[in-house]
Amino acid sequence: MMERYRLMMLGPPGAGKGTQAKRLAEKFDIPHVSTGDMLRAARRKGTELGEKAAEYMDAGKLVPDEVVIGIVNERLDEDDAARGFILDGFPRTRPQAEALVDRGVNLDAVINIDISDDEVVDRLGGRRSCPECGAVYHIDANPPEQDDVCDSCGHQGLMTRDDDRPEAIRQRLDSYHEKTSPLIEFYEERDVLRNIDGIGSPDEVNATIVYELQGE
Numbered sequence: 001m002m003e004r005y006r007l008m009m010l011g012p013p014g015a016g017k018g019t020q021a022k023r024l025a026e027k028f029d030i031p032h033v034s035t036g037d038m039l040r041a042a043r044r045k046g047t048e049l050g051e052k053a054a055e056y057m058d059a060g061k062l063v064p065d066e067v068v069i070g071i072v073n074e075r076l077d078e079d080d081a082a083r084g085f086i087l088d089g090f091p092r093t094r095p096q097a098e099a100l101v102d103r104g105v106n107l108d109a110v111i112n113i114d115i116s117d118d119e120v121v122d123r124l125g126g127r128r129s130c131p132e133c134g135a136v137y138h139i140d141a142n143p144p145e146q147d148d149v150c151d152s153c154g155h156q157g158l159m160t161r162d163d164d165r166p167e168a169i170r171q172r173l174d175s176y177h178e179k180t181s182p183l184i185e186f187y188e189e190r191d192v193l194r195n196i197d198g199i200g201s202p203d204e205v206n207a208t209i210v211y212e213l214q215g216e
């Protein structure tokens, strides 16, 4: 087993990157670095960064590279990232991938979760999240135990993210195909790409990833 993991989740929106990244972060005791979560937190706090990001996010567009590169660099400078990390939702463009190389980060594995566009539309359309703690559900595939109540924190009233509306979903898929999917080749060339079939329950997909990383 590797002593420290520098991992990254790649795949279209709705592939299950966040769900899987959280589990891997716990298993390997490394921080989960999600640019989407950091941007949403900045919006909740009403910071300048959050305000700048908001209009891009709600339209399903990518936030400018220099903004996300800045927040990731700051996060990776923190002490806990020295023992490894799992990047979730970053890099999403070639300049972002190059910014990681520039800071001397060599990823050990890039976990590329593969699902079709039809599956993305289905999953994101049915996604609900807790505005209080961020827990994520799906109305059919992973409903909360009690209708509209968060299993994790008990908050009543689950929400549909603004960018999970049909128009924004289409835009996010377009951005993925145009800007992010070329990273598959980028990491394939660097011999770190691990392709994972994203169809299956979160437990099944997690088992496949752990097997890929550790062979167990």
Ligand code: AMP
Residues within 6 Å of the ligand: 013, 035, 036, 037, 039, 056, 057, 058, 060, 061, 062, 063, 064, 065, 068, 088, 089, 090, 091, 092, 093, 096, 163, 172
């Ligand atoms: P996510 O939660 O990863 O789906 O991210 C939600 C939204 O945040 C995206 O649709 C983008 O608007 C923005 N975002 C998150 N990560 C990045 C990134 N690496 N580059 C540009 N925009 C991002």
